[in-house]
Amino acid sequence: MSTMRDEICEQPAAIERTLKAEWRRAEKLRKHFDQNPVRLIVLAARGTSDNAAQFGRYLLEISTGIPVSLAAPSIFTLYRADLDLKGAAVVAISQSGESTDTNVVLERAKAAGAFTIGITNESESALAHLAEETFLVRAGKERSVAATKTYTGQLMCMYLLAYALGAQLKLDDLRRVPGWSASALKLERVIRERAERYCFMRQAVCVGRGLNYSNSFEFALKLMETCYVVAERFSSADLLHGPIAMLEASFPAFLFCPPGVTWKPMSELIGKLLSIKAETLVITDRSNKDAAKIKGLAQEPLTIPESLAQRGTVAEELYTPIPYVIPAQLFAASLAEVKGLDPDRPRTLSKVTQTL
Amino acid sequence: MSTMRDEICEQPAAIERTLKAEWRRAEKLRKHFDQNPVRLIVLAARGTSDNAAQFGRYLLEISTGIPVSLAAPSIFTLYRADLDLKGAAVVAISQSGESTDTNVVLERAKAAGAFTIGITNESESALAHLAEETFLVRAGKERSVAATKTYTGQLMCMYLLAYALGAQLKLDDLRRVPGWSASALKLERVIRERAERYCFMRQAVCVGRGLNYSNSFEFALKLMETCYVVAERFSSADLLHGPIAMLEASFPAFLFCPPGVTWKPMSELIGKLLSIKAETLVITDRSNKDAAKIKGLAQEPLTIPESLAQRGTVAEELYTPIPYVIPAQLFAASLAEVKGLDPDRPRTLSKVTQTL
Numbered sequence: 001m002s003t004m005r006d007e008i009c010e011q012p013a014a015i016e017r018t019l020k021a022e023w024r025r026a027e028k029l030r031k032h033f034d035q036n037p038v039r040l041i042v043l044a045a046r047g048t049s050d051n052a053a054q055f056g057r058y059l060l061e062i063s064t065g066i067p068v069s070l071a072a073p074s075i076f077t078l079y080r081a082d083l084d085l086k087g088a089a090v091v092a093i094s095q096s097g098e099s100t101d102t103n104v105v106l107e108r109a110k111a112a113g114a115f116t117i118g119i120t121n122e123s124e125s126a127l128a129h130l131a132e133e134t135f136l137v138r139a140g141k142e143r144s145v146a147a148t149k150t151y152t153g154q155l156m157c158m159y160l161l162a163y164a165l166g167a168q169l170k171l172d173d174l175r176r177v178p179g180w181s182a183s184a185l186k187l188e189r190v191i192r193e194r195a196e197r198y199c200f201m202r203q204a205v206c207v208g209r210g211l212n213y214s215n216s217f218e219f220a221l222k223l224m225e226t227c228y229v230v231a232e233r234f235s236s237a238d239l240l241h242g243p244i245a246m247l248e249a250s251f252p253a254f255l256f257c258p259p260g261v262t263w264k265p266m267s268e269l270i271g272k273l274l275s276i277k278a279e280t281l282v283i284t285d286r287s288n289k290d291a292a293k294i295k296g297l298a299q300e301p302l303t304i305p306e307s308l309a310q311r312g313t314v315a316e317e318l319y320t321p322i323p324y325v326i327p328a329q330l331f332a333a334s335l336a337e338v339k340g341l342d343p344d345r346p347r348t349l350s351k352v353t354q355t356l
Numbered sequence: 357m358s359t360m361r362d363e364i365c366e367q368p369a370a371i372e373r374t375l376k377a378e379w380r381r382a383e384k385l386r387k388h389f390d391q392n393p394v395r396l397i398v399l400a401a402r403g404t405s406d407n408a409a410q411f412g413r414y415l416l417e418i419s420t421g422i423p424v425s426l427a428a429p430s431i432f433t434l435y436r437a438d439l440d441l442k443g444a445a446v447v448a449i450s451q452s453g454e455s456t457d458t459n460v461v462l463e464r465a466k467a468a469g470a471f472t473i474g475i476t477n478e479s480e481s482a483l484a485h486l487a488e489e490t491f492l493v494r495a496g497k498e499r500s501v502a503a504t505k506t507y508t509g510q511l512m513c514m515y516l517l518a519y520a521l522g523a524q525l526k527l528d529d530l531r532r533v534p535g536w537s538a539s540a541l542k543l544e545r546v547i548r549e550r551a552e553r554y555c556f557m558r559q560a561v562c563v564g565r566g567l568n569y570s571n572s573f574e575f576a577l578k579l580m581e582t583c584y585v586v587a588e589r590f591s592s593a594d595l596l597h598g599p600i601a602m603l604e605a606s607f608p609a610f611l612f613c614p615p616g617v618t619w620k621p622m623s624e625l626i627g628k629l630l631s632i633k634a635e636t637l638v639i640t641d642r643s644n645k646d647a648a649k650i651k652g653l654a655q656e657p658l659t660i661p662e663s664l665a666q667r668g669t670v671a672e673e674l675y676t677p678i679p680y681v682i683p684a685q686l687f688a689a690s691l692a693e694v695k696g697l698d699p700d701r702p703r704t705l706s707k708v709t710q711t712l
């Protein structure tokens with residue numbers, strides 16, 4: 001068993017701790033932003049943290065109406081451009097809090113008059129000292145090179161940030177997420193068995209849409225770094241705008257299929273994949289009853305055994321991304337094991353990567 | 357010979373036409389924005405046009421200092437979120453001008469008080485009618501499904517847009533780009549020969565940084581849709597944050613290596629790729645003298661036979677992206693031919709893709 005697998009299993013507790021400990025900071029910040037409204041949110045990150053930023057982009061725009069820009073760090077670090085960031089909230093996300101480039105973005109943004117926020121696992125990091133406010137991911141030390149519990153912890157911090165920026169989210173709703181994540185962990189045995197089939201997989205596509213788009217990036221990244229699979233990541237729309245041509249019979253496709261508005265385009269994509277005879281694996285939950293009815297899938301969907309749809313929220317699938325990434329993480333950890341690889345120490349990588 | 361190949365060769369003339377015909381619009385808009393400054397630029401597009409938007413993101417932030425957000429269309433089309441876009445310029449980019457989703461973004465943005473701009477190849481399209489101002493790509497009808505001349509035409513329109521938004525660009529500088537593009541076309545014969553070697557390539561990574569980051573997306577997209585190669589695209593920084601683990605001896609890597617600030621991180625990446633013994637192919641020009649000195653490359657760099665570095669501009673490699681993508685386009689067209697595929701009619705695709 002790998003440390004990665006152990007850290008995957010620590011997630012329900014880590015998310016719960018983060019929510020409990022950081023809710024008051026969100027309340028405090030909400031009062032601040034109520035007095036000092038923000039016109040733009042900039043999110044800066046690399047690697048897995050950048051995937052959390054991708055989720056934040058959708059969540060924040062959908063729930064607060066404030067436009068979001070995902071920063072290109074090189075614009076600050078290499079080109080040294082001066083962006084007009086007055087009235088902006090600039091958020092750096094980093095597991096270690098020691099990423100040089102995202103810290104440079106935050107420093108430059110502060111100098112340009114932006115309000116700066118950190119999201120990190122390390123309370124004594126450079127990032128935590130630099131930012132005006134820091135949400136702490138309470139995941140405990142992450143020992144595997146492959147990030148898992150810090151990703152979902154960062155996602156939880158994004159909900160807190162959305163609340164701070166005026167989103168209509170409730171503590172009671174967020175409190176259900178750790179339990180749903182525990183429910184997703186129950187799929188471990190079936191995923192472990194399923195991974196055998198993919199032992200010789202060399203390439204794949206991971207597809208998500210909207211709030212689960214970031215999970216397709218994170219699933220692909222885990223497959224690339226722990227299983228050495230050349231895994232592409234797309235929204236269902238982007239896949240149809242060209243890359244679908246590379247898919248053929250037996251090409252493996254992994255799809256995040258929550259209930260809600262993204263289901264229609266995802267189900268249409270499934271129809272297209274079935275016609276190509278691609279090998280399609282669906283991740284869903286019990287509330288997406290239509291996913292269970294699809295005919296012709298070679299593989300049974302991986303179904304989280306609870307109903308995650310939340311009517312009356314800004315999006316029915318608002319709280320699915322954290323539980324939904326867990327089967328993907330388990331799949332990558334299992335596949336690495338099946339392939340005889342060590343997901344905790346991928347070749348060529350170290351835990352903290354420094355780039356400019 | 358394919359239509360794709362013919363359209364690649366039409367590019368110097370198409371870019372020149374676009375620049376000549378649209379410069380006055382840029383001048384006019386510059387006066388408008390001088391009186392009505394913009395606080396945020398939002399770029400909305402899909403597929404190849406989205407890659408042009410990715411270029412625009414870097415160019416506009418570097419040269420104007422105005423923050424840029426690449427729109428996620430589903431936030432408008434599926435989630436129907438109301439974004440606060442007062443004071444924003446929202447730009448939709450579409451070859452046909454008939455993409456439902458980007459047109460929805462523009463409509464909603466207009467209703468929210470944004471200034472709307474179109475960039476399209478079709479003067480009578482829905483987009484051209486919808487936008488308050490439209491830059492016309494003067495590429496002539498694009499007949500191949502694989503977009504080439506409309507991509508570089510859109511890039512040229514991005515320079516015009518940057519000028520309109522206050523960038524210190526000169527008509528005289530831009531006038532050199534068509535000639536440099538013609539110079540890049542001279543590589544056709546050597547690329548045609550080189551493509552043989554890659555006949556059985558199944559996967560690859562395309563890497564660029566900063567202003568040439570979008571070219572790595574566009575090269576990968578062309579390899580995916582015309583050659584069915586599973587081609588990933590990364591910045592050098594993102595590749596190092598995880599995906600590098602999937603690379604091994606003989607793994608093909610294609611690198612855009614202009615002179616300027618991106619050369620240092622790109623050359624460091626080359627060092628790493630050489631240590632893995634990956635199969636590295638460099639695209640560069642005569643002004644990057646360091647690229648010619650790298651020892652140990654299995655493949656000679658593809659070198660555009662002119663000096664493209666422009667000192668005194670906001671970035672030394674400011675005008676490289678249009679000429680630099682041409683060897684990549686030629687490579688994809690040649691490889692498709694070598695593989696016996698028809699790049700003008702990729703399987704599963706049609707010329708106009710409609711998504712929401």
